[in-house]
Amino acid sequence: MPQSESILSKTTNFFDLYRYISGDSEVPGIFHFWSCAALLSAVVQDRIWVEKVRGEKLYPNLYIILVGPSGLGKGMAISQACRLADSSVRIPKYRGKITFARLIDRMGKPIINENGIATIADPRLWLVMDELKNDVGSGILVEDFIGFMTECFTASNYTLNTGTRTHGDIDLVRPVLNWFAGTTESWLYKVLTPDMVETGFPARICFIFGKYTGKLKPRIRYPDDRDFIWEHLVARLYNIACQQGRCLMTQTAEAAIDKWYVSRKVPEDEALIPSWRREHDLLLKFAMINTLADGGPLVIRHMHVAKSIAMISTMRQYGEKILTAASATKETKESDVVGNWIKKKGQVKHSDLTRAMHKKGLNAWKVKLSIQDLRQKDLIEIGTTKTGGGVYLWKG
Numbered sequence: 001m002p003q004s005e006s007i008l009s010k011t012t013n014f015f016d017l018y019r020y021i022s023g024d025s026e027v028p029g030i031f032h033f034w035s036c037a038a039l040l041s042a043v044v045q046d047r048i049w050v051e052k053v054r055g056e057k058l059y060p061n062l063y064i065i066l067v068g069p070s071g072l073g074k075g076m077a078i079s080q081a082c083r084l085a086d087s088s089v090r091i092p093k094y095r096g097k098i099t100f101a102r103l104i105d106r107m108g109k110p111i112i113n114e115n116g117i118a119t120i121a122d123p124r125l126w127l128v129m130d131e132l133k134n135d136v137g138s139g140i141l142v143e144d145f146i147g148f149m150t151e152c153f154t155a156s157n158y159t160l161n162t163g164t165r166t167h168g169d170i171d172l173v174r175p176v177l178n179w180f181a182g183t184t185e186s187w188l189y190k191v192l193t194p195d196m197v198e199t200g201f202p203a204r205i206c207f208i209f210g211k212y213t214g215k216l217k218p219r220i221r222y223p224d225d226r227d228f229i230w231e232h233l234v235a236r237l238y239n240i241a242c243q244q245g246r247c248l249m250t251q252t253a254e255a256a257i258d259k260w261y262v263s264r265k266v267p268e269d270e271a272l273i274p275s276w277r278r279e280h281d282l283l284l285k286f287a288m289i290n291t292l293a294d295g296g297p298l299v300i301r302h303m304h305v306a307k308s309i310a311m312i313s314t315m316r317q318y319g320e321k322i323l324t325a326a327s328a329t330k331e332t333k334e335s336d337v338v339g340n341w342i343k344k345k346g347q348v349k350h351s352d353l354t355r356a357m358h359k360k361g362l363n364a365w366k367v368k369l370s371i372q373d374l375r376q377k378d379l380i381e382i383g384t385t386k387t388g389g390g391v392y393l394w395k396g
Helices: 002-010 016-019 029-044 075-086 098-106 140-153 185-191 194-198 225-239 251-263 268-295 301-325 330-345 350-359 364-376
Strands: 063-067 093-095 124-129 159-164 168-173 176-183 205-209 345-348 380-384 391-394
Touching: 002 194, 016 029, 016 194, 016 225, 016 268, 016 330, 016 380, 029 075, 029 176, 029 225, 063 075, 063 185, 075 093, 075 124, 075 225, 075 345, 098 124, 098 159, 098 185, 124 364, 124 380, 140 159, 140 176, 140 380, 176 185, 185 205, 185 380, 205 301, 268 301, 301 330, 330 345, 330 350, 330 364, 330 391, 345 350, 350 364, 364 380
Parallel strands: 063 176, 063 205, 093 124, 124 176
Antiparallel strands: 159 168, 345 391, 380 391
């Protein structure tokens, strides 16, 4: 196949080939890139590691959340990664709705196999959620879930003692959890709270934002040799799943990390400090993933560090946005909803605005308070239509 020979002669990098088989569609390319990262980290689980601290293993497990409006293709990106994994290897995966209590049971209780024999509990899991709003819920459910996920992210070197009301104490022995999910920006801002920021939850997550490009593509255009490259990646994934051992690092790679680490500017906002501090761990995780993507021995090289720094930069550009929204009060968030609607429309009548906000759960009094807040911030003004009616105008 001339085309397959062409792409494989240009690159064998797993990220490049994964993007190639994804075709040309309305799904943002950045979603496919980070879906590939989620796939690689889930497949390798805890079989490779680096030693940042002597005697402790840092694994490449990741929490990745794709953020974007409904219909953007988050589910399509997630599904392709899952299909490729299912075509190649058997890994413990849970896709769908789950509570934190059920998650603890899933990772800590012995499993009865097809022969009726109880097997040792496997605390390694790839947790996949196409839409957080549907799969996690709200209120106390999401708070308990996020609390557990926050603790579990860094529990890979010890036994996490936990439990549920139904099954009592459960010990998760060195759990390694990979989390891959999708959600909308509005739901994310609705559930994030200042308390979650203080516990360091956002600092553990790769929030990846996508948006509509405006280009309409009625169908996905795949390359002619897509199936051939798919099978190539299936075989590659099997080989990656067989990789095992400590990742070494060249001197030039170590020097590049040291230079990057000491040259970073400390954020002025204290709320960003936890994310800034955790960047070092994430950089090492990304470097392991990039090493796997290139194939060959488990040696982190300078080029892997350079790619990982670029991934950190992608995350950082959303960090302030996420933390600002999470730290905001409920009233501020409501003002943002009203303000975004006026900004979208350019100008809007009070009656039309009230009806629109009612559908979003804001009553007339909350709309009035939001209008006052937006006027004080000089973001909107009151204008007059040609017929003499009053409207809210966006100033920005």
